[in-house]
Amino acid sequence: MSMMSMAMTTNTHMEPQMRTEAAVGRRKGIAGVGLALLVWAGLVAGAWYWVQRSQEEAPVPLHHLHVEGAAQNENQAGQEEAGTATTSVAAAPEVPVIPLPEDAAVPASVCAPWLQRWAALSRTLCEQAQLAPSGAHSVRGQPIAWRDVAPPAGQAADLRVLVVGAIHGDELTSAVLAMHWVPMAQAAVAQDGRAVHWRFIPVLNPDGLLARPATRTNASGVDLNRNFPTTDWERDAPLYWEKRTRRDPRRWPGPAPLSEPESQFLHAQMQAFAPDLVVSIHAPYGVLDFDGPQTPPQKLGQLHLDRLGVFPGSLGNYGGLHLNVPVVTIELHHALRMPARAEINAMWRDLLAWMDKHLQPGGGVL
Ligand SMILES: [Zn+2]
Numbered sequence: 001m002s003m004m005s006m007a008m009t010t011n012t013h014m015e016p017q018m019r020t021e022a023a024v025g026r027r028k029g030i031a032g033v034g035l036a037l038l039v040w041a042g043l044v045a046g047a048w049y050w051v052q053r054s055q056e057e058a059p060v061p062l063h064h065l066h067v068e069g070a071a072q073n074e075n076q077a078g079q080e081e082a083g084t085a086t087t088s089v090a091a092a093p094e095v096p097v098i099p100l101p102e103d104a105a106v107p108a109s110v111c112a113p114w115l116q117r118w119a120a121l122s123r124t125l126c127e128q129a130q131l132a133p134s135g136a137h138s139v140r141g142q143p144i145a146w147r148d149v150a151p152p153a154g155q156a157a158d159l160r161v162l163v164v165g166a167i168h169g170d171e172l173t174s175a176v177l178a179m180h181w182v183p184m185a186q187a188a189v190a191q192d193g194r195a196v197h198w199r200f201i202p203v204l205n206p207d208g209l210l211a212r213p214a215t216r217t218n219a220s221g222v223d224l225n226r227n228f229p230t231t232d233w234e235r236d237a238p239l240y241w242e243k244r245t246r247r248d249p250r251r252w253p254g255p256a257p258l259s260e261p262e263s264q265f266l267h268a269q270m271q272a273f274a275p276d277l278v279v280s281i282h283a284p285y286g287v288l289d290f291d292g293p294q295t296p297p298q299k300l301g302q303l304h305l306d307r308l309g310v311f312p313g314s315l316g317n318y319g320g321l322h323l324n325v326p327v328v329t330i331e332l333h334h335a336l337r338m339p340a341r342a343e344i345n346a347m348w349r350d351l352l353a354w355m356d357k358h359l360q361p362g363g364g365v366l
Contacts, residue, residue, distance in 0.1 A: 142206035157197035158361035162275035169208015174281035178202035226253035228318035236312035285331035291320020301347035
């Protein structure tokens, strides 16, 4: 705009002067340049105004935006970015963990949002697992559900086993495998007489599971499997994230260890339930990992032992190295496609066989 003013001022200043032909010619030249500048400035100003207007008004109905956004998200499945869907929902107040009632069986309410989100999830499978709200909630206030399978009252448990799925919300198969194993644990206790107390938490990260697209991280953009209080977390976890992952938003360890309600809940289980074994289910690397002092299982079904390494803030690192509680980490081959039923059974059989051989009642090392 300033150029346009300058051009006009120059032109006006020349107007009453110079009546000779040469002067007129010069005046015409200057006027031509001035006109060109005027047109150019007008175009720039017009474009600037148009851009500002279109940005400010966003003249699209809200429902249209919503639908468009959802479709776009569906198309971007697998490319989710952490922390993109955290607006507008405040963090839920922290709720103390309550003990599981004896006859807790409100499966429909727990399963409903998951079934709505994932058409591939079997209603029967989810409801048969008889998951109940634990009393703990995610960042967005979703209940974190659990299910205990224990020996009958009066019979002490020799071993306590914690099975955790969907620490990463975009690994649906990990949640479904845990649901499959609930009735198998019931059979192991009731029919085989195993004195094992199982605690299943199939979906530790319900916000990530329910997001569109599903996210590895929780609703605060934190990778829960980097948020556990391992030794020197404050130094190592941010350093690892910056140098090794190059600030990958899918792997942000969070602002502090146990900064998230989901990791706080699992940490509380590690203390209160005091498992002799943790089974942490993931996808899609197709391997078996192990942390802890025991002899690791060489295979579960078709998954073979292949140690992935030690990560600051991971559950395996925290449980296996910090607490000396063995952590079997299962990496299924696919995040959205379940293994065959025979493979689900084979993994379970191999897990029980390894427990029989290497876990002593009370957590000793064999
Ligand atoms: Zn994972």
